[in-house]
Amino acid sequence: MPIRINLLAEAQIAEDLRRRDPVKFAIYGGAFFVVLSLVWSSSLQLEAMISKKDMSQVQTEIATRTNEYQQVLASQKKIADARMKLDALQKLASGRFLQGNLLNGLQQATVGGVQLARVRVDQSYFTVEGTSSVTNNGRVIPGRPGATSEKIVLTLDARDSSASPGDQVNKFKDALAGHSYFKEMLNKTNGVELTSLSPPQNGSDGKPYVLFTLECNFQEQTR
Numbered sequence: 696m697p698i699r700i701n702l703l704a705e706a707q708i709a710e711d712l713r714r715r716d717p718v719k720f721a722i723y724g725g726a727f728f729v730v731l732s733l734v735w736s737s738s739l740q741l742e743a744m745i746s747k748k749d750m751s752q753v754q755t756e757i758a759t760r761t762n763e764y765q766q767v768l769a770s771q772k773k774i775a776d777a778r779m780k781l782d783a784l785q786k787l788a789s790g791r792f793l794q795g796n797l798l799n800g801l802q803q804a805t806v807g808g809v810q811l812a813r814v815r816v817d818q819s820y821f822t823v824e825g826t827s828s829v830t831n832n833g834r835v836i837p838g839r840p841g842a843t844s845e846k847i848v849l850t851l852d853a854r855d856s857s858a859s860p861g862d863q864v865n866k867f868k869d870a871l872a873g874h875s876y877f878k879e880m881l882n883k884t885n886g887v888e889l890t891s892l893s894p895p896q897n898g899s900d901g902k903p904y905v906l907f908t909l910e911c912n913f914q915e916q917t918r
Contacts, residue, residue: 797849800876806867808857812906815850842917849911850890856904860895864907871911882912 794816801814821844851871855863871877872887881887893906 796876800874801851804867804870804874804877806863806870808855808863809867810854810856811851812854813850813852815852817848817850819846819848820844821846845916847913847916849913851909851911852906853909854904854906856898856902860903860905861892861907864889864892864905868909871909877911880913882914885912887911 797816801811823842823844853867855861855867857863868887868889872881877886888910889907890910891906891908895903895905897903
């Protein structure tokens with residue numbers, strides 16, 4: 696039986712040992728993991744770039760919505776202020792003092808022998824500042840409109856030239872206080888007061904008369 700001799704056996708064994716060298720295997724393994732780490736890191740960077748882009752878009756949309764929201768709040772505040780001013784004007788228009796009604800009341804509250812010499816109306820106003828509308832937690836709270844207190848004093852200078860000068864003064868005073876217009880408009884207490892009364896004196900025609908002054912205090916109005 697022929698004997699086969701492999702002259703390359705030692706070389707093959709050496710080559711096999713070289714291939715199975717653990718250091719070389721470790722190097723190849725390390726290189727593989729390095730490449731794998733680079734690929735994984737690149738994927739993370741790509742995802743981070745995409746996420747950053749998405750976040751930028753979301754922030755832009757949020758900023759746009761925020762600006763629109765602020766504009767809506769500003770518009771609501773302007774509407775609330777306009778309504779407040781309109782209500783104040785309507786109250787002022789509906790409650791203003793009318794001179795025509797006053798003159799009509801004076802024309803109807805007459806007493807024989809009494810003549811009006813002068814009618815003076817003093818109107819005083821005291822203003823209270825209002826507050827603007829404010830926004831609290833996205834809700835517009837209407838402000839308080841400014842208020843104006845009106846005080847009216849009517850002064851009547853008159854002459855009593857009746858048969859007994861001075862006797863008609865209180866009657867004229869009672870006529871004013873009892874008239875429907877003055878009863879509604881004047882203060883409930885001390886609405887009509889006698890502030891002056893002159894002694895009897897003679898006129899150019901020789902007839903006696905007295906001069907007197909009545910003061911009518913209207914109810915204070917706040918508008």
